Amino acid sequence: MPELPEMENYKLLLGPRLSGHTLTGVEVTREKSINIPVERFQQALTGQSVRYLERRGKHLLFHLSGSNVLLLHLMLGGILYYGTAGQKPDRTVQVTLSFGGMHLYCIGLRLGYLHFYENPESVREALEKLAPEPMEPGFTLAHFAELLQKQKGTLKATWVDQHIMAGIGNCYSDEICFDAGLLPERRCTDLSGEELERLFHSMRSVLSEATRYGGYMDMPLFAGDSLTGGYDSRCQVYDREGEPCLRCGRPIVRRDVSSKKSFCCLHCQH
Template sequence: MPELPEMENYKLLLNQRLVGRIITDVQVEREKSINVPVPLFQHELIGNSIREVERRAKHLVFHLNNSNVLVLHLMLGGILFYGTEEEKPDRTVQVTLSFSKMNLYFIGLRLGYLHYYTPEEADRFLQKLGPEPMRSNFTADRFTLLMHKQSGTLKSVLVDQSVMAGIGNCYSDEICFDAGLLPSRRSNQLTDDELLRLYHSMRGVLTEATQGGGYMDMPLFVEDRLTGGYDKQCKVYDREGEPCVRCDRPLVRQDVSSKKSFCCLHCQR
C-alpha cells in the first residue's frame, strides 16, 4: 500500500503537470470507486481545472477551481499513471481524468476510492487522522509525549493513522531498523533516549524515501526515473532471509500485532 513517501512523490510530480490544466473528459469504469452518481461526477469535473494537489497522510487531495476537492486513497494495489492513451499500461483502469490528449489513469482501485467533496465534507472526512510526522511543528517533544500515551507495540502505533498520519507496513519496519529497536517493543516502555532516536530515524527515513521516489513498482509517466527508486534501498522490508546490512545475519519476518514485520534480531533490541 502506498505510504507517505509514495504519495508525497505523486503530489510533487502531479503538481508540476496538472496545475491549471482543464479537465476535458471523465470516464468511470467502476462506479464503486466514486461516491456520487457518475453523471454528477462528470458534470462537476468537466470544465474544471486543478488548482493544487495536496497530500494528507496516505491521501491525495485535488483542489479544483470550483473550490471543491477530489480525495484519493489508493489502498492496496492502487497506482497512478499520467500519459496518452497509447502510453497507458495494460492494467485495469477504474477512473480516467482527461486533460486534452493527456490522461490521469487511476488504476487498481478495487479497494481504493476517488471521492468528490465540498471542503467542509473533506475536512470532516480527514479529521480522524493524526498529525503529519514531517511537519515542522511535529517536534521531538511532541512525538515523545504522544508515544508515551500509547500502550501498543511500535509496529501497531507507527501504522495507526489516528496517532500519526502516513506511515504503513514498509516504513514502520525501516524506521525501527534505523533506530535499532524491535517493532515488538511497547511504545510506552521506551526510554526518552530511545524515543528521540526513533523520532530522528522516522524523519530521516521518510525524507530519504521521499527523495528516492518511494517504492512504487510502476513509473508515473513515460521517462519517469524517480518513482520507485527507493525500493532497492529498503534495508529490511520484505527482505526475509537476506543478510542484514549491519551485521550480515539473516533478516527475519515476525508477525507483530497481527501485521507482518521484518527486522534483524541481532541489531534491533
C-alpha cells in the same frame, strides 16, 4: 500500500503537470471507487481545471476550480499513471481523468477511492480524524515522546495507526524501527527517553530519504520518470525476508506483529 513518501512524490511530480489544465473527460469503470453516481461525477468534473495538489497523510487532494476537491486514497494495490492512451499500462483502470490527450489513470482501486467534494470544508470533515503529520515542523521530539508514551501497544501497531500519526504504514514502520535499532514488537510504554529520541530522528531521516528517492512504488508515474520507486532498492529490511542484513549479514526475518507483516534483523534490533 502507498505511504507518505509515495503520495508526496505523486504530489510533487503531478502538481506541475496538472495545475492549470482542464478536465476534458472522465471515465469510471467501477462505481464503488467514487462516492456519487457516475453521471453526476462526470458532469461535476468535466470542464473544471486543477488549481493545485495537496497531500494529507496517505491521501492526495486535487483542488479544482469552483472550490471543488477530489480526494484520492489508493489503499492496498492502488497506483497512478499519467500519459497518453497509447502509453496506458496493461492494468485494470477504475477511474480515468482526461486532460485533452493526456490521462491520469487510477489503477487498482479495489479498496481505494476517488471521492468528490463540493468544498474544502467537506474534505476537512472527512479527514478530521487523521493524526498530525510526522514531518510537520511543529511535530517536535517532545510532542512525539508524549504521544508514544500514551500508547499501550507495540511500535508496529502505533506506527500504522493513522489516528496516532498520519502517513506511515507497513514499509516505513519497519524501516524506521530498523534505523533506530528497535524491534517492531517493542511496547511503547517500555521505551526509554533515549530510545524515543532515536525513533524520532529515525522517523525524520527515513521519511525524508524515501521522499527524496521517490518512494518504493515499482511503476513509473509517466514515461521517462526515473525518480518514482528509487527508494525500493534502498529498503533495509522491508520485504527482504531471508536476504542478508546490510549491517551484520545475518538473514532478515519476517514476523507477524499486531496482526501485520513485519521485517526486522534480530541481531541489529533489540
